[in-house]
Amino acid sequence: MIGITSALWLQQAGRKVIVIDPNPPGTGASHGNAGCFNGSSVVPMSMPGMWTSVPRWMLDPLGPLSIRLAYMPTLFPWLWRFLRAGRREEVKKQAAALRALLGPTLPYLKQIARGAHIDDLICEQGHLYVYRSEKSLAGDRFGWQLRGDAGVHLDWLDQRQLQDFDPALSASYTQGVLIRENGHTPDPGGLVMRLAEYFVRQGGVLHQAKATGFRLDGGRLQSIETDNGIVQADSAVIAGGAHSNTLLKMLGDWVPLETERGYHVMISDPESQPRVPTCDASGKFVTTPMNNGLRLAGTVELAGLEFAPDWKRARALVKLGQKMLPGLPACVAEERLVFWMGHRPSLPDSLPVIDRSSRCPDIVYAFGHGHVGMTGAPMTGHLVADLILGRTPKIDIAPFRFTRF
Ligand SMILES: Cc1cc2nc3c(=O)[nH]c(=O)nc-3n(C[C@H](O)[C@H](O)[C@H](O)COP(=O)(O)OP(=O)(O)OC[C@H]3O[C@@H](n4cnc5c(N)ncnc54)[C@H](O)[C@@H]3O)c2cc1C
Incomplete structure (x- = not known):
């Protein structure tokens, strides 16, 4: 869901986008979730006194x-x-960051899906x-x-x-x-699939492959290595859900995912x-x-x-x-x-990572949405597009920086 919504926002901004995934859209965590778009889910998983x-x-x-x-x-x-x-004060900050990310989920989803026939x-x-x-x-x-x-x-x-x-x-x-x-949504996997079909109808490409590395030159992205060939790209988004750390490590970064x-x-x-x-x-x-x-x-x-x-x-x-x-x-x-x-x-603080790679400004990280990835995807995709297109992000992304760890 995070990858496809990012792809759609970038496509709407006029970018030519290729989604690289060994699996069909909507078959990861985004397939079997409870389908809730809960902008109200500002309560992080770790709460004061919870350990008792x-x-x-x-x-x-x-x-x-x-x-x-x-x-x-x-x-x-x-x-x-x-x-x-x-801790109480941390939790209050996390809740504020979550509200900004999750609150606009339905209007953003509808905006991204205009023409996708997902009513x-x-x-x-x-x-x-x-x-x-x-x-x-x-x-x-x-x-x-x-x-x-x-x-x-x-x-x-x-x-x-x-x-x-x-x-x-x-x-x-x-x-x-x-x-x-x-x-x-009464069909989370189907929703992602329908969004992906819309993406393809508008000229997007689904490249069935596993991303295995990045080729950089002078700190700028040249291409993405996959188990099914090299994909030329001047920007990339890592939205591999729970598997994202493998790709981060190739870029010298790490988060406690x-x-x-x-x-x-x-x-x-x-x-x-x-x-x-x-x-x-x-x-x-x-x-x-x-x-x-x-x-x-x-x-x-x-x-x-x-x-x-x-x-x-x-x-x-x-x-x-x-x-x-x-x-x-x-x-x-x-x-x-x-x-x-x-x-x-x-991630331990129930907030995702939405940030640039430390080694290459052309690579953006977007993963770690825990219990609220379906809900957080529409805004996350917008923020990803903001970072790649050099626009001011719609909301404050400081709480989502990976360097917070
Ligand atoms: C039981 C359950 C209930 C939930 N209920 C809700 C809910 O009601 N509302 C809500 O908002 N959220 C809910 N969630 C959370 C939500 O499902 C996730 O946060 C969200 O699906 C994460 O989306 P994602 O795109 O980051 O990851 P995924 O959907 O897992 O997608 C990651 C994709 O990356 C691909 N990938 C991985 N590695 C590579 C690689 N090297 N190269 C290329 N592709 C790669 C995978 O094949 C996969 O397709 C629930 C989760 C669960 C498990």
Whole structure:
């Protein structure tokens, strides 16, 4: 999503653009996410006092977090930075930076996609967060304060109002927050594909290859090496999601990029669906009505890029969904379930990198959007184009500099 939106903004500015990717558009993390365009998601992952919840989450087999013990030594430096990023004053700065990046997602997406015929893939009906107790809502108070301070309008719903809004939800939810400004796509992978087709119709080129290096001359980019030939280019954008560090290292740069692996399960022909994407705030999972069924997405698994998926984590989402939507049957036939795992590209402070390479001003980095890459993509693409075209960036990009690490 980040690569394609960057390509579209550059194309609209009159640049001839080639997208290099060994895989078809919209098949990375951008394929299986919850599809939410949540400009309100200004709350970073690392929050003050969060570490006190970690043991409880990890001991719960349905819990939102798991860490592979074998991966712990590799992970430790990132985890340390992650915990430090959760200091109150840091979090407030991160929230302000996130709001600037995420807030304009829908108008920017529509602008970039004018002519792409994706109206059927953008729904603007809001999002719902639901809680089962005053206590769990109180635990998130700082997060709601951050959203309010960022100018997000929040509609607080009590148990009766929740049931009126969406009778499909379990009556065990006693509080909810409706955020009307948010939207979603009922087919994230399809949306990226449709944007890519539009890019090609307008003269863009998809070059199926893996980028393997850069040829520089006097500090300026001459071409990109791939496993399928050399591509001449005077500018480049590294938008390789969780895999971006490999390319950065070739340019002598590095950032503490990890992957927060996430899972989804799709239930085809669901007996029950939420009215809008609905997040169980304590369980930290989202149910989204999609074109081809009901998607239950979430969980964070810290286990790097190489370990095999742990499908128990995706299966756990089915149980959580059944608790949220009592209309789902207690037993869903196996052939109606499809499981997926994807790699969120995550930096410890929940902010992406949008910056120039230190070695070559013609190369721009755009990755690390963690939990909000679909939402952050339209503005990120614009910022990428600003950097490449030498325009003043639309928003302050200082919080996204890679040198912050
Ligand atoms: C379970 C889950 C739920 C989520 N829900 C949401 C949500 O509701 N809303 C939201 O905003 N975000 C959500 N996210 C996050 C979002 O999906 C990601 O932040 C986003 O998709 C990242 O986009 P990307 O383009 O950076 O990476 P990707 O989509 O992973 O794309 C990276 C691309 O780079 C290519 N690539 C890698 N290396 C190379 C190379 N050397 N040469 C060429 N190409 C290369 C890959 O093939 C891939 O196509 C969710 C993520 C998960 C896992």
